[in-house]
Amino acid sequence: MTSSPEKPAEKSADPVDSLVLHATDNHVSWITLNRPEALNAITPDQRERLIQHLSHASSDPDVRAVVITATGRGFCAGADLRGGPSTGGPPAGEPPAGERVAGERVAGERVAGERVAGERVAGERVAGDVARMIRLGAQRLIGAVLDCEKPVIAAVNGTAAGLGAHLALACDLVLAADSAKFIEVFVRRGLVPDGGGIYLLPRLIGPQRAKELMFFGDALTAADAARLGLVNRVVPPDDLEKTARDWAERLATGPTRALALTKQLVNASLDTDRTTAFAAEAAAQEINMTTTDANEGVAAFTERRTPHYRGR
Structure with a gap:
């Protein structure tokens, strides 16, 4: 390649x-x-x-x-x-080594044997960690x-x-x-x-x-x-x-902006009702008709030639 x-x-x-x-x-x-x-x-x-x-x-x-x-x-x-191999950055959602997070105490701030409510200890996983890791x-x-x-x-x-x-x-x-x-x-x-x-x-x-x-x-x-x-x-x-x-x-070689709008509409179609989908379709076509490629496509059709799309 x-x-x-x-x-x-x-x-x-x-x-x-x-x-x-x-x-x-x-x-x-x-x-x-x-x-x-x-x-x-x-x-x-x-x-x-x-x-x-x-x-x-x-x-x-x-x-x-x-x-x-x-x-x-x-x-x-x-x-x-x-x-696997890493550049050394922390996993998503975790603080860099040595960096203090909200509610965390450092050496010298803790009474001997005390564990403050809400404080994380080394290696401990708390509620929200997994969801944050997946989300991010x-x-x-x-x-x-x-x-x-x-x-x-x-x-x-x-x-x-x-x-x-x-x-x-x-x-x-x-x-x-x-x-x-x-x-x-x-x-x-x-x-x-x-x-x-x-x-x-x-x-x-x-x-x-x-x-x-x-x-x-x-x-x-x-x-x-x-x-x-x-x-x-x-x-x-x-x-x-x-x-x-x-x-x-x-x-x-296709009409890039039209393809992008088509992708967006299809991906959203199963999450919307008919009225919303129809409105989105019409709005997308309105936007698309301002592109150079749409004008080229229409011109090529009327002139009976192959369109030359530029992705613009």
Whole structure:
């Protein structure tokens, strides 16, 4: 994969850059998880880098589509619960070492043997910690995919489990190698599905199918995922990158703002009543008709020629 001449890849000394590869090619932002030895389980640092790349794709007019994929035999094994390489920053929602938080006492301030109500001791987890970690961590990542203003394609090369499955399913289009698997692994760990799964799966396949996957935690083959409607297309592993590139470059030549508004409307449609949905649709078309691409599309239709969209 090569970077486009107008936006060459920049070298960085940040070690996370080797764990989340990035390049822009033909107006497509390619984001690649690169911890194959850990089946691309996501560390907090990688999660933040993914969010940064998706945010940049939204704001950069030269990026008109995004592909998320991975190296090795796994797409993403979920959040890294064992602890992977880190740049040393604290986990989301936790204070840096040595920094005092509200209500905390330091050495010299405590009466011997006293524990003040509400004070946290080393290693202690208090109510709200887990919810905060999920809200500021996995849910932010899934939200970044759903809210990205450019079409996002998942090219699932292998097993997508837990948060990794939700990362793929949050994308606008899902391509999968025929060797890929999707696993709602949470029940195997005695956990409630998080990272947006409770929101995504019922909307994609209905509540009863979603509960079947979440209650049993069985591996779903790529073919079965396609049959359920979770995957758009299953291809041989050797064809996955080519198919993703073909789809992404086709999207990158389309009316980018119209696609962004369409994505926004579809994602919101299941949460709104008909009156609200109709009003949002009409307002979106009003906004879209001010774009250069909409004018080009209408002109090309009347002039009986192929439109040339610029993403503006």
